[in-house]
Amino acid sequence: MAASLNGRAAVVGVGETAYRRGSDRSALALQLEASLRAIEDAGLEPKDIDGLLPYASGAAVAEDFITNFGLEDVTFSATTPMGGASCVAAIQAAAVAVATGLCRNVLLPIGRRGYSDSRVASRVAAMPQFHVVSEFETPSGAIAPAQLYAPMARRHMELYGTTADQFAEVAVTMRRHAMLNDNAIMREPMTVEDHHASRMISDPFRLFDCCLESDGGAAVVISSAERAADTRRPVPILGVAEGHPDSPSVITQRPDITRLGLAKAAPRAFGMAGVGPGDVDVAEVYDCFTWTVICQLEDLGFCAKGEGGAFVEDGRIGLGGELPVNTHGGLLSQAHIVGMNHVCELVKQMRGEAGRAQVAGAEVGLVTGYGDLGDGSLAIMGAAA
């Protein structure tokens, strides 16, 4: 059994820029701005940062932060190249680094111009993790995540009877939550009919099943539990894990294409935290596609494999429901900041600072990452003291 990180580290600061479609700032400037806010939120100064975990597929490396912040002695830097699972996987790496004393305060920044610069198909083609897909599947016409994940969703529908109405339930719920969020890009109401009328992208995914392309930056600071005690409002990390699916670099060869790396990570994180799915009050679930939420709810253990479609019905994942999901509006309706916006939202929830989307009395919350053709990551946090 691995050493537990439960209670050894805390998120001490979060920072976000305005999320937009269109920005006159570079991706580096966006994450520097978000980082300053996160450092200030923690009650720290830039010189206190001695660990760096930038987004692996982003526009900046550790050296950029050392240079721009004038950091004199960074003792730990790493990346967690797992696509959309990177930001939450970085929480695990950061927790290890501060728990072992390699560094004191780790900055996890991300900034991107997903709307203004190159779009997803060309971005992923440049990622080394996609080299198998690029060689063997792209000549036949597949490269974008929507195309690669669609057969997973299709098989799930055929095997388990999951429906487009259930996909729509996810999209509409995320939109309803985004309408409560002043920093969400999509705040016009959406109905199930609107979802069904949106254009087909890669069957069964329609436009409103797909996340946004956004410009913005977000960052968090993670410190050891001891150092966190001196900060404004630390949120303890109770459990954290990453998981890689079978056949991680190509979905086509995966024994069960409806099971994600998260299914391996979830029992580890819950075990570390000493809680179970039934204890979770709020969940920020990586929602690059509507179906991805359904599948992750299964792999997290909120319901059995195949029951995720029914699980999201009847308002269960909306505010006021049994398990509010993506209280900020998610990648589908707030913005696509590779899930660092999900991490920021969970921290706000655990501090009781989530405004109109606050889940009253939230004691245990979780955030997931999903990406790179099936990698998964998960962090479970407790209420701020």
Place this chain on the structure above:
Amino acid sequence: MSVARPVPEPTIDSKPYWDGLKERRLLLQQCGNCGLVRHYPRPMCAACHSLEVRWIESSRRGRLHSWTAVHHPFVPALRDEIPYVMATVELEEGVRLQCQMLDAEAAALRLDLPVEIVFREVQDGLVLPFALVV
């Protein structure tokens, strides 16, 4: 002016596969030690860690494991073919292949439909596998 398809860059490990397609043969790697068939081509057998490889010719028979009809032109070369159907085919040999389907009606597709793999030269020097409902 049509846009060319992305052309694969064969590696030392995958060159026999691409050469096979040019001869309209679907070649699969088989472990030279334990006999396990694997795809896509790679250097090592995950079961016994042998680097010994031999190539076998697939029966080209399989079943539909899943599919998607692509409506958005993510790959510019295929803009004129939209909507095209991408199939995930489970071959008799136990490995899978992703390829375009020929003459497919997405609404008529079902899991486990029998399919066969055929070949088309889509542009000069690029022969690709396609799936056809049997």
